[in-house]
Amino acid sequence: MNWESPAAFFAMGGYGFYVWGSFGVCALLMIVEPIMANRRRKDILRSLRRERLAETLDTQ
Amino acid sequence: MSNNKIINWFKYASPQSFYPVAGRMIPWFWGLAAIFFVVGLYISFFVAPTDFQQGEGYRIIFIHVPAAWMSMFIYLVMAFWAGLGLALNTRLSSMMAQALAPTGAIMAFLSLWTGAWWGKPMWGAWWVWDARLTSALILFFLYIGFIALQAAIDDARRADKAGAILALVGVVNVPIIYFSVKWWNTLHQGASVSLTKAPSMATTMLWGMLIMALAFWMYSIAVALTRVRAIILEREAHTEWVKELPEVKQ
Amino acid sequence: MLTATALSCVRGERRLFAGLDLAVGPGEWLHVQGENGAGKTSLLRILAGLSPAAEGEVFWQGEPIKVLAEGYRRQLLFLGHHGAVKEELTPLENLTLAAQLDGTALEEMAALKALARFGLRGREDLNVRFLSAGQKRRVLLARLAVRKATLWILDEPFTALDVKAVEMLSGLIVEHVTNGGIAILTSHQAIPLPNGKVLKVGT
Amino acid sequence: MLTATALSCVRGERRLFAGLDLAVGPGEWLHVQGENGAGKTSLLRILAGLSPAAEGEVFWQGEPIKVLAEGYRRQLLFLGHHGAVKEELTPLENLTLAAQLDGTALEEMAALKALARFGLRGREDLNVRFLSAGQKRRVLLARLAVRKATLWILDEPFTALDVKAVEMLSGLIVEHVTNGGIAILTSHQAIPLPNGKVLKVGT
Amino acid sequence: MNAVMAIIRRDLLLAMRRKSEVLTALFFFIIVVSLFPLGIGPETALLRKIAPGILWVAALLATMLGLARLFAPDHADGTLEQMVLAPAPLGLLVTGKIIAHWITTGLPLVLLAPVLGIQFDLDTGALGILVVALLLGTPLLSLIGAIGAALTLGLRGGGVLLSLLVLPLYVPALIFGAGAVEAHISGLGAGGHLSLLAALLALAVFFAPWATTAALRIALE
Amino acid sequence: MNAVMAIIRRDLLLAMRRKSEVLTALFFFIIVVSLFPLGIGPETALLRKIAPGILWVAALLATMLGLARLFAPDHADGTLEQMVLAPAPLGLLVTGKIIAHWITTGLPLVLLAPVLGIQFDLDTGALGILVVALLLGTPLLSLIGAIGAALTLGLRGGGVLLSLLVLPLYVPALIFGAGAVEAHISGLGAGGHLSLLAALLALAVFFAPWATTAALRIALE
C-alpha cells in the first residue's frame, strides 16, 4: 500500500494534476466511446422499427 | 473435416451470421476488460512503487504505453481487414476495418494526450519534436484521413475499397515515416530526455503495463464489435434478415 | 453480337431492374426505353463495362466482356451524358485528341470533314466554352463519324440538337447499322429511325 | 407585359441577331426557335437581365428592367441550362432553400406536394447526386409549381424529361398562362402547347 | 436581414452535409503547422522564435484553400445566377456567404491555434495575443479572400490564380497578426499591432462585400 | 508507349491553354516562400537556418495545390470514362498524366528554387544540393499525390480532404529533402539523404501508378 491517506492518493506526490488529467481524459473517452457506439446501433434500430411500422400501416 | 471448417468459416464471415455471434461475444470481452482494468489499475496505483526519479508522475505510463501500443497494433489489424476486403470482396472484413478506425484514432489520441501530460512535469514542455512523438502524431493523422475519406464517400462499397487502398498505402508508409522521423531527429537531436535510456523498469511496473495493455486490448475488441454491429445494421438495413431480427420486430 | 443474361442493377436499396436479358446482333439497333429514373443510363454503363452489374453477365461475341477487356473496348464507342469534351480546347483539337486516346491517328482533313458534317464549319478554332449547348453536343457526336467501332452505345444522343442535327445523326446511325454495326441508344424523343428493337427498362 | 426593342447580341466577332423586337403580354407565351447556336440562350439571358445587350433595351410594364431591378426580379422566374440544384442536398432541401432565396417561406407540405407532382415521391430524402438525369431536371422544375412569379423564362425546359413529365410540364405552363402569366421558352422538341407566339432567332 | 440568415443557414447546412469540409480545413492547418518542424528541425528555441510566423502563414493558407469553393459550386450549378435574380440585394447575400465561410473555416482555426501554439512552447500570454489576433485577422482573410474568389470565378486555373491575387493582399494581415505575437514575446506591447488589425478589419467590412458583389456581377455577365 | 506520349502531349497542351496554371503554381511557390520573412522577421542568420525547410514546405504545398486538378476536370467532363474505355491499359495513361503533372508543376519549381535559395543567402553548394534533392523529390510528390487525387475524386470537399490524406505521406520526402540541404550546410554529407530519397522514388514509381489506377477504377464504378 503506497498511500497514507486518500488526500495523498489524490495529490499523487504533487503530480495529481497531470496524473488525473491523463487518467481522467482516458476514462472519459473510454466511457463516451462505447456509449456512442451503442447509440449508433440504437439509432439505426429505431429507424428500422419506424420503417417497419410504416410498412404495416401501408399494407393495412 | 477440413472442408467442414472452411464452410464454417465462410458461414461466420457473412454479416448475417456474424451479427448474433458478435452480440454474444461482446459481454465476454467487456467482462475480461473489466477484470484486467481492475487488476491493472490496482497494480498501477497500489502495488507499483514510487519511481525514485519521477515520483508519482510516472504512473501515467500505465495508460500511456498501452494506448501507444494499441494505436499501432489497431492500425495493422485495420489495414489487414481492409486489404482482405479489397482482395476477397468480403463485406464483413471491410466493415470490421471501418469499425476499428475510430477506436484506433482514440488510442492514438490518448497516447498523445497522456504523453503530453507526462511530458509537462518531466520535461517542462507539453510537446517536443521528438521522433517517437512526431510519428505518433502522423499516425493519428493517418487515422483521421482514413475516417474522413470513408465519411466523404456515400456509397458503402466504394468507401470500403477506397479506404482499403489508403490503409494499405499507409501500412507501407508507416515504417518509412517512422524511420525517416527517427533519423531526422537523431541527426539534430539536442538535449531532450531520451526515453530509451530510462532506467530499466521494475518488474511490477512491467506487469502493470502488460495487464493494462490487455485491458485496453479487450476494451478495443468490445467497442469494435459493438460498432461493427451498428455498421452491419446500417449497411444491411434493407435485407430481409434484418427486418426479421427480434430487436426490430419487437 | 452483344448479349446479356439475367442482368440486375441495384442502386442504394432500390432494385432498378432484374432478370434483364438482351441480344443485339450486327445490323440491329436497340432503343432502350423507360421513364426518368428507370435505369437506362445504369444499364448502358453496365453494358459498356463501366460499372459492374449486381447480378448477371455481359457477353461480346459469346465471351464475357470482363475477360475480353481490351479486346472489347477496341470495338466499343460509348458516349454518355457527359461530353468528354474539353471546354478549353477547340472542336478540332478535341476530336484529334479523342482519336489519339483511341490509339488511332486522325488526319486533319478527316477531322475537319467530320466537324463540317455536324455543322461546325467556322467554329473549328473557337474554344468549346463559347459554343452553344447544341454545338457542344455536336462536337461530341463528330466522333461517331471518325472512330471505327462496331458497337455504339449512346446515352441520349439527341438532347439539345436541333431538327437538322437530329436528322443528320439518325442518318449516321442508319448508315452504321446497315454496314453491319450495332447501336444501342436511349432517347425520350421520338426518333426517325426504322426497324429498331425496343427494350423497356423498369416496371 | 415584357417588351424589347431593337435588341442585338454580339459574341466574339459574330453578330447573333440584331434589331430584334418582341412583346409578350399576360396570357401569352412565346416559343423562341432557332438552330443550334442561333442565339436563343443568349437572348433569354438578356431578357432576364443576366447579361447586357449590345444594343436595344428590355422593358417590363413599360419601364427598363435595369431601372426596375429588384421590382423586375420579384416577378421573374428564370431556369437555365444549369440546374441551380445542389447535388449534396435532397430534393426537399433544394426546394426549400430556393424558396428562402426568393424570400418566401415554403411549408414542408407544399414542397412535398410539388415534388410528388413531378414524380419524385420516394426520392424526397435522397441526395440529388443519386438521381437520374431526368429526375434532376424534375427537381428544378418543381420550383415552377411552388414559386409565384408572373414571368417565366425557361431555357430548354423539356430536355431529359420522359413523355409523362413533358405532359405535366406543358400542363403547368398552360395553367400559368391561362391565369394571366407570361412564359418564354425554347425547345427543339415539338411541344404540346396551344396558341404560342413564335420568335425565330438567327438567319 | 432574413435573406442573410437564410444564406448563412444554407451554407452551414451544406458544410455539414459535406462534413469533411469543415474538419479538413482545420486538419490542413494542423498538418501544415506540423510540417515546419519536420522541415526545419526540432530545436525548441528556434521553433519558438518562428512560431507566430508559421501559425499565421498556415492560417492564411488554410483560409485560402477553401476560398476557391466559396462561389465556385454555386456558379457551376447556376445557384449564383439565381442569387443575382433574387429579390434581396446581392450585396446582402454575399455578406451572408462570407460570414458562413468565416464560421466554417476561420473560427475553428482561432479555437485550435492555442493547442498548436503549445507545441511550439509559447507561453500563456503569447497564446492569448495569438487568439485575439486571429479573431481579428481571420474575418479579414475571409473578406479579402471573397474578393479574389469572385474575381477568379470561372476562370481557367482559377484556384491557383486566386492564391496569386489574394496572397499579396494578405500581407498586411500577416505582418500585423504575426507581429502582435512577436511584439508580445519580445516584451513590447501588442496593442499597436492589434489596433491596426482592427482598423483593417473595419475597412474590409465596409469595402469587401461591395467589391465582391461588383466582381460577381462581372463574372456572370 | 504511344498512348503515354499522347496523354502527355494532351495534358501539356491543356496546361498551355490554361496558361495561368503553370505560372501560378510557380508564383504560389514564390509567394509562400516570401511570406515567411514577412511573418518571421528579417534576421539573416535565422532565415538561412530555416531556408531549406521553408523551401521544401513551400514546394510541397505548391505541388499539392495543383493535385486536385490532376483528375478532376477529366472526371467532370467524362474524359476519364473514355480513358477507362480506351484500348490502352489505364495504368499507362495514368502514368502519362503523372509525368505531365510533374513537367508542369514539379519541374518549374526545381528550376526556380536556386533563385529563391539565393534570397535566403544559401551558398552555391547548398543550392546544388537543393536542386538535386528537389529533382528527386518532386516526382515523388507527384506520384504520391496522384494516389490521393484518385482517392478523393469527385468527393464533396475533395480538395481539402486530399491535402489531409497526402500531407502525412509527404513527410519522408520532406525530411530527407530538407535534411539533405541541412546536412550539407552543417558539414555532414548529403549523400545518405539523397540516396534514401532516390530509393523512395524508385519504390513510388513502381507502386503509385498501380494504386492510383485501382483508386480511379473505384471512383468511376
Ligand code: HEM
Ligand atoms: C505527446 C507526447 C508523447 C507521445 C506522442 C508518446 C508516444 C509514445 C509511443 C508511440 C510509445 C510506444 C513506442 C514503442 O513501444 O516503441 C511510447 C512509449 C513510451 N513512452 Fe511515450 N510519448 C510521449 C511522451 C512521453 C513522455 C513525456 C514520457 C516520459 C517522460 C514517455 C515515456 C514513454 C515510455 C517509458 C514508453 C515505453 C517505452 C518502451 O516500451 O520502449 N512518453 N510513447
Ligand SMILES: Nc1ncnc2c1ncn2[C@@H]1O[C@H](COP(=O)(O)OP(=O)(O)OP(=O)(O)O)[C@@H](O)[C@H]1O
Ligand atoms: N443510392 C440510391 N438510393 C436509391 N435510389 C438510387 C440511388 N442511386 C440511384 N438511385 C436511383 O437509381 C436510378 C438511376 O437511374 P438512371 O440514371 O439509370 O435512370 P435513367 O433511366 O437513365 O433516367 P433518365 O431518363 O432520367 O436519364 C434513379 O431512379 C435514382 O433515383
Ligand SMILES: Nc1ncnc2c1ncn2[C@@H]1O[C@H](COP(=O)(O)OP(=O)(O)OP(=O)(O)O)[C@@H](O)[C@H]1O
Ligand atoms: N467568342 C465567340 N466568338 C464567336 N462566336 C461565339 C463566341 N462566343 C459565342 N459564340 C457563338 O454564339 C452562339 C451562342 O449561342 P447560344 O448559346 O445563344 O445558342 P442557342 O440558340 O441557345 O443554341 P442551342 O440550341 O445549341 O442551345 C454560338 O453560335 C457560338 O458559337
Ligand SMILES: [Mg+2]
Ligand atoms: Mg439517363
Ligand SMILES: [Mg+2]
Ligand atoms: Mg441554348
